[in-house]
Structure formats: C-alpha cells, structure tokens
Amino acid sequence: MSNAVATLPSPDDPAPELPHNLSAEAAVIGSILYDNNAFQRVSDILRPVDFYAPAHQEIFEACMMLIQNGRVADGVTLREQFEKDERLTQIGGAQYLADLLDSAAFGPEVQDYARIIRDLAMRRELINIGAGVQSRAQHHDRDSDGSQQIELAERELFALAERGSTGRGFSTFAEALTESLQMAEAAFKREGKIAGIATRLDDLDHKMGGLHKSDLIILAGRPSMGKTSLVTNIAYNVAADYRGEKLEDGSTKTVSGGKVAFFSLEMSSEQLATRIVAERTSINAHKIRQGDLDKHDFETLREATEELQNLPLYIDDQGGISVSQLAARARRLQRAQGVDLIIIDYLQLLTGTSGKSDVNRVQEITQITTTLKALAKELNVPVIALSQLSRQVEQRDDKRPQLSDLRESGSIEQDADVVMFVYRESYYLERTEPQADGGDPAAADKWASWRQRMDEVYGTAEVILGKQRHGPIGKVVLSFDANVTRFGNLARAPQEAFDE
Numbered sequence: 443m444s445n446a447v448a449t450l451p452s453p454d455d456p457a458p459e460l461p462h463n464l465s466a467e468a469a470v471i472g473s474i475l476y477d478n479n480a481f482q483r484v485s486d487i488l489r490p491v492d493f494y495a496p497a498h499q500e501i502f503e504a505c506m507m508l509i510q511n512g513r514v515a516d517g518v519t520l521r522e523q524f525e526k527d528e529r530l531t532q533i534g535g536a537q538y539l540a541d542l543l544d545s546a547a548f549g550p551e552v553q554d555y556a557r558i559i560r561d562l563a564m565r566r567e568l569i570n571i572g573a574g575v576q577s578r579a580q581h582h583d584r585d586s587d588g589s590q591q592i593e594l595a596e597r598e599l600f601a602l603a604e605r606g607s608t609g610r611g612f613s614t615f616a617e618a619l620t621e622s623l624q625m626a627e628a629a630f631k632r633e634g635k636i637a638g639i640a641t642r643l644d645d646l647d648h649k650m651g652g653l654h655k656s657d658l659i660i661l662a663g664r665p666s667m668g669k670t671s672l673v674t675n676i677a678y679n680v681a682a683d684y685r686g687e688k689l690e691d692g693s694t695k696t697v698s699g700g701k702v703a704f705f706s707l708e709m710s711s712e713q714l715a716t717r718i719v720a721e722r723t724s725i726n727a728h729k730i731r732q733g734d735l736d737k738h739d740f741e742t743l744r745e746a747t748e749e750l751q752n753l754p755l756y757i758d759d760q761g762g763i764s765v766s767q768l769a770a771r772a773r774r775l776q777r778a779q780g781v782d783l784i785i786i787d788y789l790q791l792l793t794g795t796s797g798k799s800d801v802n803r804v805q806e807i808t809q810i811t812t813t814l815k816a817l818a819k820e821l822n823v824p825v826i827a828l829s830q831l832s833r834q835v836e837q838r839d840d841k842r843p844q845l846s847d848l849r850e851s852g853s854i855e856q857d858a859d860v861v862m863f864v865y866r867e868s869y870y871l872e873r874t875e876p877q878a879d880g881g882d883p884a885a886a887d888k889w890a891s892w893r894q895r896m897d898e899v900y901g902t903a904e905v906i907l908g909k910q911r912h913g914p915i916g917k918v919v920l921s922f923d924a925n926v927t928r929f930g931n932l933a934r935a936p937q938e939a940f941d942e
Contacts, residue, residue, distance in 0.1 A: 475515065662862070710759050
C-alpha cells in the first residue's frame with residue numbers, strides 16, 4: 443500500500459506532494475460499493491473532503507447521499523448518478539468504478555483505513571494552516587495585528603483538534619448508570635457527602651452538592667454585595683484543598699480541591715492577591731495597600747505569602763478580551779497545567795466573538811453565555827461567571843434579587859445550570875437608620891426595631907439559589923466579615939442552615 447508523505451523542500455524545489463494514501467482511499471470506497479453497511483462503520487470518521495483524490499471525494503459524497511436517502515450505492519446507481527451530471531469521464535469512467543470493487547477492504551480493517559485517511563487529511567490541513575499563518579504574518583494587514591493573528595491560528599488549530607477527536611459518541615444506558623453510581627459512591631465516601639468540588643462553605647456545599655463538572659454557574663448581585671469576595675474565597679478554598687494523585691501513565695488525577703483559573707477582567711492580579719492575603723491574615727486590605735502595618739502585621743503577611751505562593755491558582759487579569767480569547771486561554775492552561783475550576787469576574791466585561799458593531803448587547807450576551815456553557819462541557823469543569831443585576835432591584839421594598847433582575851436575563855438564565863444571588867440586608871439597613879428622637883416615643887420605637895434587626899443580620903450574607911438544574915432552590919446564610927471581605931460558615935445548629 444503506497445503512502446506518499448511530504449518532505450521539507452529547498453527554496454528551489456517545486457511544491458512538495460501533500461500527504462495522502464490513494465490505496466487506503468480506494469479500499470474504503472470499494473468496501474462501501476461492495477457492502478453499503480461499511481458506510482455506517484466509517485461515516486462518523488470520514489467526510490468527503492478528507493479524501494485526497496477529487497474523484498474519491500465525488501464518489502464518497504455520492505455514496506453518502508444515496509445511502510442517507512435509503513437507496514443502494516453500487517456501480518449501477520453511481521453510474522446513473524454520474525452520467526446525469528456528465529462527471530463519469532472525469533473520475534475515470536465506468537471501468538474505474540469496477541476497479542474500486544477489486545480494491546475493497548473486508549471486515550474491521552475498513553475502519554483502520556478510514557482512520558489513516560482522516561489522519562493524512564489532518565496533516566494536510568496542518569500544512570495549510572501553517573502556510574496561512576506564514577502568509578498572514580509576512581503581509582502587513584492594518585486590520586489584523588499580531589495578537590489577532592495568533593488568536594486566529596489558535597482557533598484554527600483547536601477546530602482541527604476537535605475534528606481530530608471522534609468524540610465520545612453514544613453511551614449505553616448501562617454505562618451511564620455505572621457513571622452515576624460511581625459519582626454517588628464517591629460522594630458517599632467523601633467527607634461531607636459532596637459529589638462535586640467542595641467550596642468549604644458547608645451550608646452552600648450541602649445545598650448544591652458542591653460544584654459539578656460541566657456546570658455553568660452564574661453568581662449575581664448588586665454592587666457592594668460581595669460577589670468578587672465570595673468567588674475569591676471559593677477560589678482560595680478550592681486551590682488550598684488541592685491534592686493530586688499520580689497515575690500509572692504519568693498523568694495526575696485530582697483527588698480533592700482543584701486547580702483554579704481566575705479571569706479577573708476588572709481587578710489586577712495584585713489586587714486579587716491582596717484580597718486573598720487580607721482574608722487569610724485578617725489584616726484589612728486597605729492597611730496592606732497603604733503599608734499601615736506594624737512589625738507583627740508584616741511578619742504575619744510574610745508568613746502568609748510563603749504559605750500561599752504555591753497555590754494552584756492561576757490569574758489572568760487581561761481586560762477587554764473576547765469570549766473566544768478567554769476560551770482559548772482556558773484551553774491552553776488546561777493543556778499546560780490542568781484546570782478543575784474556571785472563574786470569570788465578570789460576564790458583562792467580556793465581548794462577543796464577532797466584533798460587529800451592529801450586534802446588539804442581548805445577542806452578544808447570548809453568544810457569551812452559550813460559549814461559556816460549551817467551554818464548561820468541553821473541559822468538563824465547573825465555570826463560575828459573575829454577573830451584574832439591573833437597577834430595578836433598588837426600586838423595590840424587598841431588595842432580595844430574583845431571576846428577572848439579571849441583565850439580559852433571557853440567555854443568562856437559560857444557559858446557566860445554577861443561578862445564585864448574593865444579598866446582604868445589613869448593607870441596605872445601615873443606610874436607612876431612622877432618627878432616634880428622644881422626645882418622640884414612636885421614633886424611639888422605630889429606631890429600636892431597626893437596631894434589633896440590624897443586630898440580627900449584621901455579619902451575615904444570604905446566598906439565594908434562584909435556579910438549580912440538579913437540586914432545590916432556596917437560600918443559605920453565611921457569615922461575612924466586611925473588614926477583610928471574608929465569607930464563612932455560621933456557627934449554629936445544622937437544622938437552621940437552610941431556608942427552603
């Protein structure tokens with residue numbers, strides 16, 4: 443079986459022949475003509491353009507159309523097909539169709555030949571992508587700078603990589619049941635009975651079962667509610683809990699916690715790190731930034747820095763990126779380091795892929811959320827994306843957020859597996875303190891009632907689950923230390939944890 447493979451040419455050599463294997467192509471097509479059932483064995487591997495010879499592309503496509511329409515594809519029907527289009531002579535005439543039957547492969551080897559054809563097609567596409575990259579780089583284009591050309595090359599390579607993977611395909615129900623049982627067994631054996639990645643916020647973990655693979659989780663709230671603080675706490679807890687196990691093939695399996703990719707589109711990596719250090723040391727972040735520290739504080743910071751510097755927490759603080767750029771960077775980190783959780787702060791700072799000015803924001807947000815959900819499934823990791831809420835929350839007496847408060851809520855609510863809201867009643871209460879007029883009993887009672895409620899909710903925050911595809915909605919109450927922006931577990935009886 444001949445197998446021509448291109449070699450690197452010298453500048454004076456003619457263009458090299460691209461990789462191909464005509465014998466394998468003839469064997470696959472011949473097997474289909476002999477027995478149309480062979481098409482079913484190769485249809486999820488090959489496309490017409492994967493064939494090198496134009497005649498083979500034409501014949502394979504004709505066979506595909508006939509078989510998919512419930513007709514027989516053989517020498518007789520193909521001859522009729524090509525004679526109608528006056529293409530029979532172009533592919534070698536009726537004799538060539540007969541010759542293909544003599545080249546037919548029989549049995550399971552037809553799939554091996556199909557994989558050879560696909561592999562060589564991918565090699566040709568790699569050569570074409572490389573030539574395109576070289577051509578674009580050599581010719582100045584004011585509409586496409588170097589970074590945009592790199593992003594385009596990454597997209598082309600990833601599309602080819604996706605093409606190269608045949609995918610998982612169908613699973614039997616027995617296989618799906620086995621995976622479900624394995625997940626339940628892992629949760630049963632794990633401390634806390636959590637199936638997903640634990641956030642170490644116990645009430646939230648019990649309500650959600652942890653952070654589940656392939657889920658898109660939207661965390662929304664009005665400004666100053668603590669969205670960034672909450673995901674920063676979660677990022678630290680997951681990264682600090684990371685433990686990996688080496689497998690026989692040299693790869694590493696995550697046993698607990700996880701490696702975290704944090705896309706901070708608003709804050710710099712230094713600001714994010716300062717928040718984490720403040721939360722771990724209980725030293726106010728403002729004091730750290732101002733250098734308002736005594737010797738003990740500085741020693742505490744130094745020790746915390748040494749402890750935290752090896753965390754598997756990777757921060758990308760490049761602002762103004764598109765969702766496709768974010769996806770490309772996440773894939774790159776997945777290949778280089780491995781990723782178990784992706785966090786995006788925040789969704790509205792991303793732009794769509796098209797870059798067209800005539801695309802309205804609702805359409806753009808739809809594209810962004812659809813891409814993020816696809817990324818979660820593709821990398822098989824939970825993706826947490828922060829989102830803003832509309833100002834209509836402020837117009838209501840009860841300022842607890844709800845699904846309709848999401849900006850461009852249609853696509854966000856539809857694509858998300860979980861929608862959570864952060865709400866701190868104390869934030870609004872402290873801004874509505876009534877006057878305590880000593881001479882007016884009614885005013886004094888009103889202030890006393892306000893004070894009582896303030897004492898009840900001070901130092902707490904609600905996380906409201908407005909949507910959860912795999913579990914109940916409701917809310918959990920967490921502790922919140924505004925001084926160091928730290929969320930934690932409330933010290934109270936377990937039965938008081940949930941408010942359904």
